[in-house]
Amino acid sequence: MLKDKVFLTQTDTTIGFISQNADRLTQIKQRPPYKHYITAVNSQKILQCFTRIPSTHHNRVRRSKKTTFIMPNGHSYRLIQDIHHLLLLNRLKWAYTTSANLSGSNYDEAFAKEHADVIITPLQTSKQASKIYKLGKTTLKRIR
Template structure:
């Protein structure tokens, strides 16, 4: 697996672009280069290589599914639990993730397939589900962002 390529894959909630190359993702999505991406990780051990989870939130992060947490360090990270998505992600350990639609628009499968370097088909196909929840974690408190 080449971490610089952009992959189109079905994530837990929507069809998404995945890559370890933020420049390629920004170019495809026509986003400002300063805007950050969500990071998907394959395990709690990989999460620990990015940030420290405070004692108050450890169980919450470990048990959450389809939930992204924004940490005090400025990173937004989701630990993937979906078996099919995890099968792909285990090969990279982590990747930046974004929806596969043009910025501010709905899912368009033709657009997504044109922009991706590699397309990962599953038996479920590509679909858009409700977005994941996002919580900002402080040292002690938690606030819902979405």
Template sequence: MNKILLAQTDTTVGFLSQNAKRLEEIKMRSGDKPFLKVYAELKNLSRDIRIPPLHKHRVRHSKKTTFVVKNQAFRYVSTPEHAALIKPYRWLYSTSANESGKSFDETFCRAVSDIIIEDHRGLSEQSASKIFRLTPSHLKQLR
């Protein structure tokens, strides 16, 4: 999917796509910083990322939490609205809807998006997710 979606995610308003290059261009962000992947189904997540056994329960029951395993950031979303958006694609890259280092500007976001999805929540900037690094034996909070 090369389209850029603008939607309210489980945390804040975000850009979603499977095209990392296009997201980099829109956000004016360097290519050396990877985007996080969001999954709505654990079976798809487990195909791409091996979660250390110690943390499987934590990931399965997480809410508004991003995890990092071996420099791959991911989030499992269980909110029905956001999960329904992701399921048809298996996974999507996700990033906050703004230019890198700037705050949310709805006019800018609407101009650069191919598809705008608004539900009963509308589009609003909210707090970002918590971030944890997972290793086989440890959990470290990064944000």
């Protein structure tokens, strides 16, 4: 069943773990359980199932590439545009995404391959991290 699997794949920004099971990702990364993961979604329609996008930011979210948005509810979402990353997300519709390393550590290929259930190749070098913006009702604040 795909919901319990942890995928190691090239995301739109880095090599990362993707899964619909946040508890499993927390256990693998040895990360505090109170931290939220970025939820990657394949369409704006699926994004609207999770949260309400403030009306002043609809176009910004729809047109963004490699950008994560922290919504007013405190959860973060990324609308995926990358064709290769969408191949997996179109099957899952949404998934939690995180870098493929221990929390606070650098990428280690041996660690990543050991803890993934499914490895999707090719794995390329890490690219630039995504931009992160915090959306308010009318405000926009750049976090990273």
